[in-house]
Amino acid sequence: xxxxxxxDDAVSRTILQRAVQKLGHEVLAAEDGGRAWDLYCxxxxxxxxxxxxxxxxxxxxxxxxxxxxEERGDDRxxxxxIFLTALxxxxxxxxxxxxxxxxxxxxxxxxxxxxxxxxxxxRVTDLHRxxxxxxxxxxxxxxxxxxxxxxxxxxxxxxxxxxxxxxxxLHGRAKRxxxxxxxxxxxxxxxxxxxxxxxxxxxDDALRRVAQAISTGLRGGDAAYRYGxxxxxxxxxxxxxxxxxxxxxxxxRSVEALGIPHEANAPGGVVTISAGVAVLAGxxxxxxxxxxxxxxLYEAKEAGRNTVRARGGETDxx
Numbered sequence: 351x352x353x354x355x356x357x358d359d360a361v362s363r364t365i366l367q368r369a370v371q372k373l374g375h376e377v378l379a380a381e382d383g384g385r386a387w388d389l390y391c392x393x394x395x396x397x398x399x400x401x402x403x404x405x406x407x408x409x410x411x412x413x414x415x416x417x418x419x420e421e422r423g424d425d426r427x428x429x430x431x432i433f434l435t436a437l438x439x440x441x442x443x444x445x446x447x448x449x450x451x452x453x454x455x456x457x458x459x460x461x462x463x464x465x466x467x468x469x470x471x472x473r474v475t476d477l478h479r480x481x482x483x484x485x486x487x488x489x490x491x492x493x494x495x496x497x498x499x500x501x502x503x504x505x506x507x508x509x510x511x512x513x514x515x516x517x518x519x520l521h522g523r524a525k526r527x528x529x530x531x532x533x534x535x536x537x538x539x540x541x542x543x544x545x546x547x548x549x550x551x552x553x554d555d556a557l558r559r560v561a562q563a564i565s566t567g568l569r570g571g572d573a574a575y576r577y578g579x580x581x582x583x584x585x586x587x588x589x590x591x592x593x594x595x596x597x598x599x600x601x602x603r604s605v606e607a608l609g610i611p612h613e614a615n616a617p618g619g620v621v622t623i624s625a626g627v628a629v630l631a632g633x634x635x636x637x638x639x640x641x642x643x644x645x646x647l648y649e650a651k652e653a654g655r656n657t658v659r660a661r662g663g664e665t666d667x668x
Contacts, residue, residue: 383408627660
């Protein structure tokens with residue numbers, strides 16, 4: 351272990367330092383509480399502090415309080431704190447324990463007692479390290495589960511749960527700060543016929559490739575979600591109808607350029623998407639916006655597919 355010794359008496363400090371070293375531990379020595387605090391802050395791997403009570407400047411009680419406060423605000427491991435006490439200091443023990451001390455050593459120093467205290471310190475700090483490691487693993491597992499529960503397993507895009515959460519945040523900003531955002535609802539053209547002809551495994555692969563083309567074509571800050579079986583929804587913050595339609599049409603061309611064969615999708619014979627664009631109106635909500643995008647998508651399909659329709663504008667493919 352790494353042990354920090356804080357003792358203002360030079361002789362006592364030297365005796366304690368050598369005794370700790372003979373027990374096989376590394377020692378940092380400080381002549382007062384202020385220096386001990388500086389050493390503690392500069393050495394995050396300190397396992398044990400052995401501190402005298404009465405020291406000039408920062409005394410042992412204040413040093414103990416600072417150590418405990420630093421642990422609460424930092425991810426460094428638990429520090430085992432031991433007070434050095436003379437017989438006349440016994441009435442201070444309860445006060446020291448209330449400040450966060452773990453144990454005490456009586457003066458003059460007894461080396462067997464020191465060994466017992468450091469053995470206890472090793473067990474306690476080792477336990478805290480194992481608990482901290484387990485907590486980090488649990489936090490990481492919880493984070494992974496959180497992310498997995500909000501991702502579509504096939505396309506790795508956000509799912510409906512993530513979409514709903516993100517829309518609530520965006521809509522809150524829109525109401526509070528007057529921000530606007532657009533949504534684009536995309537649908538693979540004649541996808542049932544694709545699955546019937548090529549099989550569902552090929553259909554899954556086509557969905558993955560289309561999702562990748564869409565997600566890589568977005569700007570930073572935009573987001574893509576799997577909305578349904580062969581439907582994708584894009585959320586484009588701070589976009590008007592014209593710009594959102596341009597982005598949607600660029601993504602439409604990217605999907606067409608993949609050249610995924612689709613015999614039932616005339617005239618090009620490749621997988622394509624149709625898209626409907628809508629922009630948040632001043633008094634509308636997220637559900638109204640999605641209904642507008644769905645209506646625009648229906649218009650795109652009625653217009654012959656592989657096209658973009660937007661409320662207030664349109665962009666045709668081909």
